[in-house]
Amino acid sequence: xxxxxxxxxxxxLADLCHNGMTVMSGGFGLCGIPENLIAxxxxxxxxxxxxxxxxxxxxxxxxxxxxxxxxxxxMISSYVxxxxxxxxxxxxxxxxxxxxxxxxxxxxxxxxxxxxxxxxTKTGVGTLIAEGKEHKEFDGxxxxxxxxxxADLAIIKAWKGDAEGNLIFKATARNFSPMMAMGGTVTVAExxxxxxxxxxxxxxxxxxxxxxxxxxxxxxxxxIEQLTLRERA
Amino acid sequence: MTQDKSxxxxxxxxxxxxxxxQDGFYVNLGIGIPTLVANHIxxxxxxxxxxxxxxxxxxxxxxxxxxxxxxxxxGKQTIxxxxxxxxxxxxxxxxxxxxxHIDLSILGAMEVAENxxxxxxxxxxxxVKGMGGAMDLVAGVKRCIALFDHTNKRGESKFLRACTxxxxxxxxxxxxxxxxxxxxxxxxxxxxxxxxLAKGISxxxxxxxxxxxxxxx
Numbered sequence: 359x360x361x362x363x364x365x366x367x368x369x370x371l372a373d374l375c376h377n378g379m380t381v382m383s384g385g386f387g388l389c390g391i392p393e394n395l396i397a398x399x400x401x402x403x404x405x406x407x408x409x410x411x412x413x414x415x416x417x418x419x420x421x422x423x424x425x426x427x428x429x430x431x432x433m434i435s436s437y438v439x440x441x442x443x444x445x446x447x448x449x450x451x452x453x454x455x456x457x458x459x460x461x462x463x464x465x466x467x468x469x470x471x472x473x474x475x476x477x478x479t480k481t482g483v484g485t486l487i488a489e490g491k492e493h494k495e496f497d498g499x500x501x502x503x504x505x506x507x508x509a510d511l512a513i514i515k516a517w518k519g520d521a522e523g524n525l526i527f528k529a530t531a532r533n534f535s536p537m538m539a540m541g542g543t544v545t546v547a548e549x550x551x552x553x554x555x556x557x558x559x560x561x562x563x564x565x566x567x568x569x570x571x572x573x574x575x576x577x578x579x580x581x582i583e584q585l586t587l588r589e590r591a
Numbered sequence: 592m593t594q595d596k597s598x599x600x601x602x603x604x605x606x607x608x609x610x611x612x613q614d615g616f617y618v619n620l621g622i623g624i625p626t627l628v629a630n631h632i633x634x635x636x637x638x639x640x641x642x643x644x645x646x647x648x649x650x651x652x653x654x655x656x657x658x659x660x661x662x663x664x665x666g667k668q669t670i671x672x673x674x675x676x677x678x679x680x681x682x683x684x685x686x687x688x689x690x691x692h693i694d695l696s697i698l699g700a701m702e703v704a705e706n707x708x709x710x711x712x713x714x715x716x717x718x719v720k721g722m723g724g725a726m727d728l729v730a731g732v733k734r735c736i737a738l739f740d741h742t743n744k745r746g747e748s749k750f751l752r753a754c755t756x757x758x759x760x761x762x763x764x765x766x767x768x769x770x771x772x773x774x775x776x777x778x779x780x781x782x783x784x785x786x787x788l789a790k791g792i793s794x795x796x797x798x799x800x801x802x803x804x805x806x807x808x
Binding site (some may be wrong): 483 | 802
């Protein structure tokens, strides 16, 4: 074993998956999703999962794979509009869903990893999201109390990482992953490239190694959801 | 060019919304018609587009062969960077939005009410998509413009006395732009007033197609 490095996604998750666990999974749409770790979670056959992820993948890809195998009991997400199987299971009462506004979701995950049990936000005041939650006025404006989120396991995708678990992300593939790295009891990162310790400039590390327990290099398909192009003049 | 239809097209609605952009603004454009606003940014007006999945300074769509799966906007479309671009995580992105650092949000709507309420994220029992970042945007951005077709497929007004669908936000819409015209209000205690008619639209048509109690004169 070389520090935190594992040889494969399946090996990295081998002793971490169990029925009923809560999993955070990084990514926005299909951008920055830990494809190989999702596949490993599917292979683990762990079921009754609560999955915290901004989206639910698409049919047959990303978290959509875990919906097909019925391993997910509940999703905590902000937007699931790209997945027909999700809609079918939800409307059929087979799947629980907790909608959380995207910014509130990011902050709940951040809070969970930062030792903050809850926070007040104005997002969602006066909507279904705020029903039954504590409200409080600050400087004449009403805010709603939101609770932190934590997970038994966080699976994330980064661009480059080292054996210490230091990570840098690429472009908009960063999204929820830095907060999820903090929010997972165990965080496993898959990266495009594992580089030698010392080769990442410490000034530009996005996630410090303390938040990452395991790391694996793995190739991703990186499917594009909406290919939009500009005509050449 | 022949005009076979009165009222603004989607592109014309977007062009009208683009006139609300001011030099130096940080702007978030929603999915759908609002995305088209980027095609109509007035000459000499320098705006920075924010995409809530973690980018400031969104560039145009890429040329074929230059697309990058790791570089998308909130509509999951492939995009490019500009020299001024920056990337950040989702918590930072929503600190910008919730914290009042974004000047203007232009977003689509299923319904808007005369009191500035907006609904655009679910139809109970039918459509399950979710609010994405819309609830944060309407709660935190300084000024919000709703851009939508004035009526639904059955010809019924989407600008209502009160929203019938679950709300995205309360009393948060400052301006409404539809295919029929522009409705503005001074502040969130004032009534909306029709301030501009789209081409080929009469006051009577706006009255007939608007359920909301707005000033049309």
